[in-house]
Amino acid sequence: MSIAERKRIAGWIVLLSLSMACAGTEPGSAPSDAGTAHHPAPDRERSAGGEPRRGEGxxxxxxxxxxxxxxxxxxxxxxxLPAQLQTTGQVDFDQTRLAHVSPRISGRVHRVYAGLGEDVRAGQKLAEIDSIELGQAKAAYLQAKAKEELARKSFERAQGLFADRIASEQEVIEAEAVLREAVAALHTAGETLHLYGLSREQVDALSYDDRAASIYPLRAPFAATVVERHATLGELVTPERNLFTLADLGRVWIWIDVYQRDLGSVHLGDRARARVDAFPGEDFAGEISYLSARVDAATRTLRARLDVANPEGKLRPGMFVEVELVDPHVQGGGEAQxxxxxxxxxxxxxxxxxxxxxxxxxxxxxxxxxxxxxxxxxxxxxxxxxxxxxxxxxxxxxxxxxxxxxxxxxxxxxxx
Known part of the structure; x- marks a missing residue:
């Protein structure tokens, strides 16, 4: 056999192998049914009744x-179900638990202790004010106290001399007048310090060697959260200046608008539920604590307020809320629902x-x-x-x- 014939036979074998591979058979094996593609049967589980175990829905x-x-x-x-009314509202601070903290005296901000968003205790120091006016008031009190002590001793001495017939009655009367004047001056100086926020114990403890006589502490009136801070170190401040705003967020108000047609279904003490998008599926319970005495002429709505407990602080002032009011007054009366x-x-x-x-x-x-x-x-x-x-x-x-x-x-x- 020539070399050309051998090459021709080898080419036929290659072509035959490629053709059988495309048909899905092996050389020497039985070919599949012509024109039929093989697909495995779907493996669908069935229940005892022959129905599919899972279908749509x-x-x-x-x-x-x-x-x-x-x-x-x-x-x-x-x-x-109880009669209910759907409306919307907005979260606000409980104004009875909101405080604007300002100094009672002019001075410069010496130190700032409380930060924005910080929870503070009642009486906790928020800042210190260095006040020349306070230092002068303390010095005036100490001076009045010294004069009162001297006037008292002079009066007691005059009484003793009068008893021994050494001093005249006029001298006793004059000493008593000086004492009364000194007592009045001391009382005035003490009241001035009380107005500046010093307690009676703090006033009684004043001494001449107090190096912090001009320092005025600014304290929290109750336990709350610092929601605003305007105190800047070294800044000159006056009593008109609000340095901190504190709010007790454990309880908040929610203001809602009630349409005139729904006024008969809204009463003081009615229960309510509020929901916010930030906490889906969670209800915040409250009750109506205030109904305005006036209907807005433009919107024909009445302002109402809910008191809502907020122990975890999830409700924040300014939040938009959906409110559901429950009217218990329709139960047991009127037409059956x-x-x-x-x-x-x-x-x-x-x-x-x-x-x-x-x-x-x-x-x-x-x-x-x-x-x-x-x-x-x-x-x-x-x-x-x-x-x-x-x-x-x-x-x-x-x-x-x-x-x-x-x-x-x-x-x-x-x-x-």
């Missing part, structure tokens, strides 16, 4: 997975803007039902949609079901 767990999830259900029920379908708040899950619940539809089988939510009261929320009273909704373990459904939508496996 349906999740079915194995007994073991359900036990691990700790799923618990509660029935949807019908209840008569229609019952509403409610579920525990923990049963409602979110999918973007949508709200839904999972309904138990068999052994470890759960269906998603989209609902619209309404009023909330005492841990329950009003719902409407594809749900009937008595149907069991998932109140614990809904997160696992939601995760399983999300896995299905992404094409995940059947491992539940």
């Amino acid at each position: 349906v999740v079915e767990l194995t007994a073991a997975a359900a036990a691990r999830a700790g799923i618990r259900t509660a029935p949807a029920v019908e209840r008569v 229609a019952a509403s379908l409610v579920v525990p708040e923990s049963a409602v899950a979110r999918d973007g803007e949508a709200r839904f619940v999972f309904v138990a539809a068999g052994a470890h089988r759960y269906e998603r039902r989209d609902v619209a939510v309404g009023r909330r009261t005492e841990g329950f929320v009003e719902v409407s949609g594809d749900l009937r009273a008595g149907e069991p909704v998932v109140v614990e373990g809904a997160f696992l079901l939601k995760s399983a459904m999300a896995e299905e939508s992404l094409g995940g496996g059947h491992g539940h």
